[in-house]
Amino acid sequence: MPKHPARKNGEALRALLRLPPGERVELAGYDARATPGAPGGRRAGLADTARTGRRLARLQERLWAAGRAGDHRRVLLVLQGMDTSGKGGTVKHVIGRLNPAGCRITAFGVPTEEERRHDFLWRVRRALPEAGEIGVFDRSHYEDVLIARVRHLARPAEIGSRYGLINDFERSLAEDGVTLVKCFLHLSPEEQGRRLLRRLDRPDKRWKFDPADLDGRARWSAHQEAHELALTRCSAPYAPWYLVPADRKWYRDWAIGRLLLEHLRELDPRYPEPGFDVAECRLRLLERM
Amino acid sequence: MPKHPARKNGEALRALLRLPPGERVELAGYDARATPGAPGGRRAGLADTARTGRRLARLQERLWAAGRAGDHRRVLLVLQGMDTSGKGGTVKHVIGRLNPAGCRITAFGVPTEEERRHDFLWRVRRALPEAGEIGVFDRSHYEDVLIARVRHLARPAEIGSRYGLINDFERSLAEDGVTLVKCFLHLSPEEQGRRLLRRLDRPDKRWKFDPADLDGRARWSAHQEAHELALTRCSAPYAPWYLVPADRKWYRDWAIGRLLLEHLRELDPRYPEPGFDVAECRLRLLERM
Helix, strand or coil, X not given: CCCCCCCCCCCCHHHHHECCCCCCCCHHHCCCCCCXXXXXXXXXXXXXHHHHHHHHHHHHHHHHHHHXXXXXXXXXXXXXXCCCCCHHHHHHHCHHHCCHHHEEEEECCCCCXXXXXXXXXXXXXXXXXCCCCEEEEECCHHHHHCHHHHXXXXXXXXXXXXXXXXXXXXXXXXXXXXXXXXXXXXXXXXXXXXXXXXXXXXXXXXXXXCCHHHHHHHCHHHHHHHHHHHHHHCCECCECEEEEECCCHHHHHHHHHHHHHHHHHHHCCCCCCCCCCHHHHHHHHHHCC | CCCCCCCCCCCCHHHHHECCCXXXXXXXXXXXXXXXXXXXXHHHHHHHHHXXXXXXXXXXXXHHHHHXXXXXXXXXXXXXXXXXXXXXXXXXXXXXXCCHHHEEEEECXXXXXXXXXXXXXXXXXXXXXXXXXXXXXXXXXXXXXXXXXXXXXXXXXXXXXXXXXXXXHHHHHHHCCEEEEEEEXXXXXXXXHHHHHHHHHCCCCHHHCCCHHHHHHXXXXXXXXHHHHHHHHCCECCECXXXXXXXXXXXXXXXXXXXXXXXXXXXXXXCCCXXXXXXXXXXXXXXXX
């Protein structure tokens, strides 16, 4: 039974996709092909995504401008999901509609030797957006309670302690003016199979394929459980998780664009008032035209 | 007399806009409203820029894919020019057509205290593109021989030594697989006046205005001389300067997109051959579909 209720006219998509903090998450209850809140089918979704992109770009410019004048607010989009769930596609098709000068995008892979010498949040802290920026994490600190759990990359007690550390970290970010938008791209194993096959069969997609993806697929249920734990334990009113059905790419792009738009509208960034005498500058300028 | 010769059909724009290494540059000889090599007027230029953007995005993906598989080549676009010449606009309208995940964009402002504690190339080295990336510098190490010269921010002997250091640095980059595309956005003082006035008069543009821009304008000829010196002394076959007439925004975007395209085509990045057994992975995948 699909858990996503029907969206009432004009209701925020946030309310529809948010995983309620405190409730235990069971992924089996969510249909990865669902399109909750969508304005219609694929065609209508794509058109609305383009419109959303233009609105996002305008709000991004205001956020950036305010950031230049002392407003320290910023946005951090966190993308998590199984291989091929569309984290990279979201960056290309949603974030690609913004001004790249104001975006700070980081893809987190297997930790480097330097990264391993520090605590697991070290590399994440270094990649945070600055005032006025929109940061994007393609994978994130959540890998340290996801793949780390599935592959036993750390002692159970250490992994166990990380949920609390993540919550503390995210609370401090929120208190420091970071709007967290955490999206879990919910993909079905059937759709992942189709996408992996496409990567193998298309010479221009093959470079994205990694045989290790097959191992991840073999441990599908262990990955799902690790996700359920993370989504349950690390959801808070100041940093909720959104569950984005991701079997349909157009819906994924539409929904994430829309979630960003709702958050940016709430932030309501404003062009700053000039910190100089406009009339005087105008005179000085006209003297030398 | 405009120095830009007419472009023969199909001839590279690079040949047309490149400042010949070794020749003394005199900016007065170049018309900032010229549109050398353009496919027609504004409308045709905008259409061709969109086409160029799609081609750039395809080549960028190949460059990125090759970079994942050991090809360490990368591109660095350096943008220099007077205030309002369109460095930020180029990032928005040209680089904005690429996948932001593969771009590394840095705007260099007044050096921070930390940056001042190091040699002038330190902050630039930290912002270089990595394998497969397209780096963009909005201002660059050239500020240290431009504004530094005009405002006497260092001793003349020190500034004098920097041209050679820049040449050595850029040669080492070229030898290390960096394709340098250095663009000087050539703006007329009349057009700058119009743009500054627009910034003052439009509330949504005012945040971009800095009264210090008026000082820069007051020392226009000192700035031009500093540019002429840098363009003359720091042009080399492996790192030439392109003079891009910048009074017309559509032309600036068209020309810079086109220059990037010509360079990427020459690099001819290829999707890497798979480093795994495709047939075997296919079988393993199909067993679990």
